Amino acid sequence: MKIVTLPELRNVMSREAVLAAVRKAYIGHAHQRYVTPMPGQLLFDEPPGDCHIKYGYSKAGAVFVIKIAIGFYGNAKLGLPVNNGLVLVLSRTTGEPVAVFQDEGWLTSWRTAAAGTLAASLAATRKPEVLGVFGAGHQAELQATWITQAMGIREVRIWARQADADQAKNLAERLRGMGLAAIAGRTTGEVLEEARLVVTATPSNVPLFPAHEVRPGTHIVALGADSPGKQELDPTLFGRARCIATDDHEQCLDHGDLSYAVKAGIIPADADQSLGVLLENPEFLDLTGEDISIVDLTGIPAQDIENAALFCRLLGL
Amino acid sequence: MKIVTLPELRNVMSREAVLAAVRKAYIGHAHQRYVTPMPGQLLFDEPPGDCHIKYGYSKAGAVFVIKIAIGFYGNAKLGLPVNNGLVLVLSRTTGEPVAVFQDEGWLTSWRTAAAGTLAASLAATRKPEVLGVFGAGHQAELQATWITQAMGIREVRIWARQADADQAKNLAERLRGMGLAAIAGRTTGEVLEEARLVVTATPSNVPLFPAHEVRPGTHIVALGADSPGKQELDPTLFGRARCIATDDHEQCLDHGDLSYAVKAGIIPADADQSLGVLLENPEFLDLTGEDISIVDLTGIPAQDIENAALFCRLLGL
Numbered sequence: 001m002k003i004v005t006l007p008e009l010r011n012v013m014s015r016e017a018v019l020a021a022v023r024k025a026y027i028g029h030a031h032q033r034y035v036t037p038m039p040g041q042l043l044f045d046e047p048p049g050d051c052h053i054k055y056g057y058s059k060a061g062a063v064f065v066i067k068i069a070i071g072f073y074g075n076a077k078l079g080l081p082v083n084n085g086l087v088l089v090l091s092r093t094t095g096e097p098v099a100v101f102q103d104e105g106w107l108t109s110w111r112t113a114a115a116g117t118l119a120a121s122l123a124a125t126r127k128p129e130v131l132g133v134f135g136a137g138h139q140a141e142l143q144a145t146w147i148t149q150a151m152g153i154r155e156v157r158i159w160a161r162q163a164d165a166d167q168a169k170n171l172a173e174r175l176r177g178m179g180l181a182a183i184a185g186r187t188t189g190e191v192l193e194e195a196r197l198v199v200t201a202t203p204s205n206v207p208l209f210p211a212h213e214v215r216p217g218t219h220i221v222a223l224g225a226d227s228p229g230k231q232e233l234d235p236t237l238f239g240r241a242r243c244i245a246t247d248d249h250e251q252c253l254d255h256g257d258l259s260y261a262v263k264a265g266i267i268p269a270d271a272d273q274s275l276g277v278l279l280e281n282p283e284f285l286d287l288t289g290e291d292i293s294i295v296d297l298t299g300i301p302a303q304d305i306e307n308a309a310l311f312c313r314l315l316g317l
Numbered sequence: 318m319k320i321v322t323l324p325e326l327r328n329v330m331s332r333e334a335v336l337a338a339v340r341k342a343y344i345g346h347a348h349q350r351y352v353t354p355m356p357g358q359l360l361f362d363e364p365p366g367d368c369h370i371k372y373g374y375s376k377a378g379a380v381f382v383i384k385i386a387i388g389f390y391g392n393a394k395l396g397l398p399v400n401n402g403l404v405l406v407l408s409r410t411t412g413e414p415v416a417v418f419q420d421e422g423w424l425t426s427w428r429t430a431a432a433g434t435l436a437a438s439l440a441a442t443r444k445p446e447v448l449g450v451f452g453a454g455h456q457a458e459l460q461a462t463w464i465t466q467a468m469g470i471r472e473v474r475i476w477a478r479q480a481d482a483d484q485a486k487n488l489a490e491r492l493r494g495m496g497l498a499a500i501a502g503r504t505t506g507e508v509l510e511e512a513r514l515v516v517t518a519t520p521s522n523v524p525l526f527p528a529h530e531v532r533p534g535t536h537i538v539a540l541g542a543d544s545p546g547k548q549e550l551d552p553t554l555f556g557r558a559r560c561i562a563t564d565d566h567e568q569c570l571d572h573g574d575l576s577y578a579v580k581a582g583i584i585p586a587d588a589d590q591s592l593g594v595l596l597e598n599p600e601f602l603d604l605t606g607e608d609i610s611i612v613d614l615t616g617i618p619a620q621d622i623e624n625a626a627l628f629c630r631l632l633g634l
Contacts, residue, residue: 001419003320040357042372042381049412053370053383055359064359066370066385068405072412084412088385088403095366095389095401100417102318 001097002317006104012314013110015146021310022114023279025302026247030276034058036301047074054301063089063098063312067304069108081105083138089308089317099317101308111307112299113142115247116199116221119295120147122245122278122285123197123219129154132195134188134209134232135202135224136160136168143199143223144171148180155181157191159208189213200224200232211237216290223297228255233294235261238271242291246272251298258296272296318414319634323421329631330427332463338627339431340596342619343564347593351375353618364391371618380406380415380629384621386425398422400455406625406634416634418625428624429616430459432564433516433538436612437464439562439595439602440514440536446471449512451505451526451549452519452541453477453484460516460540461488465497472498474508476525506530517541517549528554533607540614545572550611552578555588559608563589568615575613589613 028034036056043050049072057064070084083105089098101107120131131153133144144156156175160168168184175182185191188209192198199221200208211234214220224232238244238261246252253259253269262269275295278285287293345351353373360367366389374381387401400422406415418424437448448470450461461473473492477485485501492499502508505526509515516538517525528551531537541549555561555578563569566589570576579586592612595602604610 003417035359037357037359040354040370040372042352042354042374044374044381044409047410049409051372051381051383051407051412053357053372055357055368055370057359057361064361064368066368068383068407070407070412072410075411078411080411080413084414086405086414086417090368090385090387092361092366093364093389094392094395094397095368095387096397097401097403097419100320100403102414 002099004099004101004315006102006106008315009101009103009106009311012311017310017314018110018114018307019117021306022111022303023118025300025306026118026276027280028058028276029248029300029302030274030280033060034302034305039301047072049073054304056301056305057092058305058309061305061309062092063309064092065089065305065308067108067308069105087304087308089312099312101311107304107307107311109139109142111303112139112223113146115297115303116143116201116223117146117150118279119221119245119275119297120151120197120199120219122282122295123293124151126196126217126219126287126289128197128219130194130196131156132191132198133158134198134200136164136171137201140201141171141174143201144175145178147197147199151197153197155194157183157185157195159185159188159191192218202232203230204232205230207234208232210234211240214240214292216292219293221295221297222257225255225257226299230255231257231260233257235264235266237292238294239266240292241294243285243287243293244272245275245278245295247275247297248300249274251300252296256296256298319416321416321418321632323419323423325632326418326420326423326628329628334627334631335427335431335624336434338623339428339620340435342617342623343435343593344597345375345593346565346617346619347591347597350377351619351622356618364389366390371621373618373622374409375622375626378622378626379409380626381409382406382622382625384425384625386422404621404625406629416629418628424621424624424628426456426459428620429456429540430463432614432620433460433518433540434463434467435596436538436562436592436614437468437514437516437536439599439612440610441468443513443534443536443604443606445514445536447511447513448473449508449515450475451515451517453481453488454518457518458488458491460518461492462495464514464516468514470514474500474502474512476502476505476508509535519549520547521549522547524551525549527551528557531609533609536610538612538614539574542572542574543616547572548574548577550574552581552583554609555611556583557609558611560602560604560610561589562592562595562612564592564614565617566591568617569613573613573615
């Protein structure tokens with residue numbers, strides 16, 4: 001069994017390879033190519049924290065994967081990272097442990113960055129020039145950097161809630177340091193006025209902006225609502241969307257942003273298309289320059305399985 | 318994060334300490350002192366295997382524990398161990414990984430050996446002299462060695478199904494090498510005739526012996542039926558028992574040997590007492606020399622939690 005630390009993972013990480021692995025995961029998920037039981041979770045009160053255990057395997061793969069993702073929200077005050085984790089890779093033929101990735105949560109960060117980037121890529125033919133980013137945390141920054149690089153974005157507008165205004169300014173400054181035009185918008189309207197590609201990466205439990213602020217021709221990737229109670233989008237926005245894609249229909253119906261729109265009767269429960277099907281068949285996506293489109297992401301174990309298998313290959317395991 | 322290998326675990330292992338930890342687990346479980354969600358499982362077809370993920374924490378503890386127990390049944394043919402596993406210990410205050418025990422399944426073996434020994438100890442006041450062991454595998458051997466040492470047993474009689482007759486003979490020989498009187502019985506009756514303490518440690522899915530072969534004054538510890546479909550005891554035996562104890566009422570009602578007796582209407586669903594309560598209050602157990610008693614064990618996460626916490630202490634982590 002090989003113990004692999006974060007520096008070793010960083011050393012071999014390639015955005016292109018992670019994007020390809022996560023793309024394979026979405027397409028495979030649409031074709032039921034994975035065995036992925038219901039994830040487990042542990043919740044903690046004092047201090048507040050959670051631990052999510054996702055596990056499964058590809059029917060075509062040589063390994064099975066157990067991913068442990070941990071969030072302890074008081075850690076920031078202690079100068080410790082909020083997110084942590086471990087990914088275990090085991091042989092599907094003998095059950096022997098192959099590797100423990102002591103990834104400190106970064107494999108999840110990268111596969112989520114890839115998820116947002118792939119979801120954003122559905123709008124590639126419309127060549128959006130301005131990216132709107134809601135949220136200014138770790139994942140928001142990854143989305144900003146991965147999407148701008150993958151899609152040739154020229155400008156980023158960031159919005160964060162008042163309490164995180166400094167974080168948004170700092171993120172804008174770091175993006176400018178990378179040669180991008182970047183500002184922290186004072187209002188959501190200021191961001192949505194220009195951004196035709198929007199990614200939401202917050203832990204919000206209320207809509208981040210009113211639906212009417214979204215301009216025609218905007219493609220929205222919502223990835224914050226990954227557990228019950230979280231919400232980022234105004235449900236009425238779904239009524240204006242010509243295309244709604246989900247990473248997993250059942251999960252999004254249960255706790256994605258989609259769920260609020262369906263429960264409110266704004267759209268029928270079968271209004272969504274599979275992200276995996278759209279990535280495999282981009283011709284199914286028939287958007288005009290004026291259409292609004294939404295991708296609702298809740299996170300699926302197949303991402304973790306393909307990502308872990310990828311890092312095994314990159315490390316020669 | 319400390320990686321601890323099996324030799325390091327063996328080096329600090331103490332039967333007395335494991336017995337005390339598992340005793341604490343049973344008593345704490347009876348008092349609802351643990352948070353232990355439903356375990357997860359992955360099943361594999363080709364080759365056949367399974368992976369069980371048990372996880373949780375003590376409300377009074379400083380860590381949470383994730384135990385991965387793996388069985389790949391074709392491994393024996395490849396010269397590899399059938400059981401494997403990893404135990405992860407993480408901080409309950411920061412979520413940081415504390416240790417990975419690369420235990421190859423041995424922490425589970427030890428805590429199960431302790432479970433059988435504690436369950437057997439309920440019969441200590443009757444001073445049984447002959448132990449009957451059903452099964453001749455890895456766990457049967459641990460039961461034989463732990464129970465004989467803890468209870469001053471003078472003779473062991475082993476029974477295994479015909480296909481494992483050689484294994485039973487070899488086990489008897491190893492036990493004789495340890496200074497015990499030990500034989501491999503040809504029939505179940507030959508074992509039960511003399512044994513007033515019996516432990517069943519098999520993967521059987523049918524009763525191992527007819528109820529009428531069990532003599533008055535016999536205490537039976539059944540630990541093989543740990544998942545649906547497995548069975549070791551003739552359900553009518555429960556009708557003859559004056560005391561029935563279970564490690565977890567709901568689990569035993571779902572898939573323990575108890576479940577067959579309840580479903581057959583031989584005993585009511587509430588016929589069992591809690592093993593933890595009996596260990597804490599041995600005076601509740603009021604057996605005469607003629608009574609038959611049964612302990613049905615299915616395995617509970619609290620055992621793994623206390624056992625992992627114990628090895629952290631033994632290793633100074």
